[in-house]
Amino acid sequence: MKQNKFSTLIVTVQNKPGVLYRISGLIRKRRFNIASLTVSATEDPDMSRFTIVVEGDKETVEKMAKQLYRIIEVIKVNEPEEDSIVARELGLIKVSTTKTGSKGEISLIADHFRAKVIQVTPEYMMLEITGNEEKIQGFYKNMKKYGVMEFVRTGRTALFK
Amino acid sequence: MKLTGAEILCESLLKEGVEVIFGYPGGAIMPVYDALTRYPKLRHILVRHEQGAIHAAEGYARSTGKPAVCLVTSGPGATNVVTGLADAILDSVPVVAISGQVHSHLIGGDAFQETDVVGITAMVTKHNYLIMKASEIAVSVKEAFHISGTGRPGPVVIDITKDAQFEKIEFNYPEKINLPGYNPTVKGNMHQIERAAEFINQSSKPYIFAGHGVLISHAEKELLELSEKAAIPVGTTLHGISCIKRDHPNYIGWLGMHGNLAPNKCVNKADVVIALGMRFDDRVTGRLNDYLPHATIIHVDIDPAELGKNVKVSVPIVGDVKEVLKSLLPLIKESKGRKEWFDMFKDYDKVEYEKVIRPEIYPRKGPLKMSEIVKKLSDITHGKSRIVADVGQHQMIACRYYEYKKHDSFVTSGGLGTMGFALPASIGVKVAKPNDEVWTIVGDGSFQMTMQEMATIAQENLDIKIMLLNNNFLGMVRQWQQLFFDKNYSSVSLKNPDFMKLSEGFGIPSEKVTERKDIEGAIKRARKHKGPYLIEFVVEKEQNIFPMIPQGASVDEIRIE
The missing domain is CATH 3.40.50.970 (Thiamin diphosphate (ThDP)-binding fold, Pyr/PP domains)
Incomplete structure (x- = not known):
């Protein structure tokens, strides 16, 4: 079995106070190792959606799904196969532009990755990129040589195809 | 007619059939205590410490099978029941703990006797509520009793602010509950039950582990039928004790760390294990790596999270033990008896009786x-x-x-x-x-x-x-x-x-x-x-309890001295 395998859980919950606390508490209590967790509203105002990326194999994910179902507000836990979903995350990156000629190079790479320039100052450029984890990681690697001042990413959110 | 939130709470408890409340008053729950004097049908038992209230409620719940109520004030009153909540969730005891909370406008400001009760109790309850409006009391009580008493029973906390207890509104007890995320599976999956029956019918050394779930689902009769029909020895967990009479020939003893010798020694010889309403606690299994090496495990539990949690299960059946056994029984072939298998238990029983039991219960001298x-x-x-x-x-x-x-x-x-x-x-x-x-x-x-x-x-x-x-x-x-x-x-x-x-x-x-x-x-x-x-x-100062499976040892490394 491959080390550091990650799986995605899509959890539909009733939009009530305290659900995030219960879910994060469960993850801590049962010692699941998560890579990311995003929460958002859905098309139904009474429901919210958690997208949780957890480290572990199928068995771990199944155990986590069963534990999640013990939370009263949890309506549905999906454990989708990677090819059955479209998953995206958002990255924001602040790259130093003090080196001569770097602005142009960064813009070229950004174009290639379809990243958007959102702020330009004499010291840095801020860029926005969406895509899957590999794409964002790839972009980040390309930016490293210019000097990454700050880099944040949201964690994945997903929809079924 | 308009009622106060406190009165609505009392009315709602009566609707749920509550007769007894174990509790202790204090500032943030005073409106409820004031109302209680107008509800003589709710017998209140005044304990001396809130921990006593929740344990008393646990004792009541376990003797009636219905959710029992404990009533406490905010802050220390509520924190004093946390141990009991943790106790109740691990032992699947239906308790509804109601606590007063400071006025809603004070919440979050470190008010006198304020604690974050829903936060503190979230990990030791099946569910919990913070109620800040009188209009939410009745529906929460109805939901709380349903959640606490159905499926795998457990504790539920309702934390009610003092202003919600004072607020006056019209009382309507809801007819229905709306919990789309809560729907325990009671009937077992028939395909899995058929598979279980096949394994049992083909087995030569089947073994029933009877847990608390047998008692909670009142499956004593069905357990006995299965055991007698297919000639299967029954060992119980600690909480399974008393689900089968001690003198029944198929009862072979108590499993686990200080259980009997035979049931522990023979566990690893079983070829099919039928685990009913139990959770393979470490005190029962000993070292997991050596546990049940030859057995096909059929595990019946109403809590899906228990299936596969500690041991790998071949036939997981989510459902109420009684319901599952009722579906299983007609598929079970009658056995002519399994003398050799039962004799194996009897041999160990003799050893335990001579080495441990007899000297323990019939000492001639000494303390x-x-x-x-x-x-x-x-x-x-x-x-x-x-x-x-x-x-x-x-x-x-x-x-x-x-x-x-x-x-x-x-x-x-x-x-x-x-x-x-x-x-x-x-x-x-x-x-x-x-x-x-x-x-x-x-x-x-x-x-x-x-x-x-x-x-x-x-x-x-x-x-x-x-x-x-x-x-x-x-x-x-x-x-x-x-x-x-x-x-x-x-x-x-x-x-x-x-x-x-x-x-x-x-x-x-x-x-x-x-x-x-x-x-x-x-x-x-x-x-x-x-x-x-x-x-x-x-009594004797340094009496030791044997047999004993030392912590971390395998079940068959059980010691008798």
Whole structure:
């Protein structure tokens, strides 16, 4: 079995106070190792959606799904196969532009990755990129040589195809 | 007519069939206490500490099978029930704990006696609520009772702000509940049940592990039918004790760390294990790597999260034990008996009887043994008393030497191992079953954790018999220090109060037994006395409980000395 395998859980919950606390508490209590967790509203105002990326194999994910179902507000836990979903995350990156000629190079790479320039100052450029984890990681690697001042990413959110 | 939130709470409890509340008043719950005087149908039992309230509620719930109520104030009142909530969630006990909370506009400001009750209790409850409007009280009570009492039972907390208790609105009790995320599976999957039947029918050494779920689902009859029809030995977990009569030939004993020799020794020889309403706790399994190497495991539990949690299961069946057994039974072939398999148990039984049991229950000389006292109680009460045991050596003795002949008659703290549980829990048991004989078996250490509840027993004049087994030690810890820490006794010796004077101070008659010849007479005097009675038995100081599976050892490495 491959080390550091990650799986995605899509959890539909009733939009009530305290659900995030219960879910994060469960993850801590049962010692699941998560890579990311995003929460958002859905098309139904009474429901919210958690997208949780957890480290572990199928068995771990199944155990986590069963534990999640013990939370009263949890309506549905999906454990989708990677090819059955479209998953995206958002990255924001602040790259130093003090080196001569770097602005142009960064813009070229950004174009290639379809990243958007959102702020330009004499010291840095801020860029926005969406895509899957590999794409964002790839972009980040390309930016490293210019000097990454700050880099944040949201964690994945997903929809079924 | 408009009612206050406090009155709505009382009305809602009545709608849920509540008759008794175990509680303790305080500032943030005063409107409810004020209302209670107008609801004489809600009997309130005033405990002496909130931990006592929740353990009493646990005892009540376990004796009635219905959610029991405890009522406390905010802050320390609520934090004092946390131990009981943790106890109830591990032992699947339906309790609805209602706490007062500070005024809603004060929440978050560190007000006097404010604690974040939903935050603190979230990890030890099945569900919890913070109520800040009177309009939310009725629906929360209805949901709380449903959640607490169905599926795998468990504790639910309702935290109600003081302003919500004062607020006046029209009272309407909801007809329906809307919990789209909560729908426990009761009937088992038929395909899995058929697979289970096939495995059972083909097995030569099947083995039933009967847990608390058998009692919770009232599946005693179905369990017996399965065991008798297919000739399957039945071992029970700690909480499964009393789901089958002690003298039934198919009952082969108690599983786990201080259980019987035969059931533990034979576990790993089984080819099919039928685990009913139990959770493969580490005290039952011993070292997991060596556990059940040859067995196909059929696991029935109403909580899907238990299936596959600790051991790999071949046939997982989510459902109520009784319902699943009802579907399974017609598919089971009648067996002509499995003499060889049963004989294997009998051989070990003989060893345990000669090496452990006989010397324990029939000692000729030396100090009193806890085992002989409990065995005597068992004989005198014909195994038909309700027994409430605390936590420690005396608890293991209560499991081993009381010969349970009445279904669901044993209450103890299993999962959490809460010292101080028994005395308050026995209050709940007696209030639930006033016509049944109730004995609480406590050690000198555990008794002193909640002995203030003697005052509650005296005030309510509850006919509870207290068997205090005093060895002037924290006996179980001492035993472990002897066996695993080179007899380095660290903080286990107790200089105890004079229990006779203490009992007298509470107004409860008592006597002290130091001689073997007085055991029987004392128990008989206690039974004859109408009302509470305490007997202190001064017992052997360094008695050890055997058999024992040392922690981390395999089940078949069980020791008898």
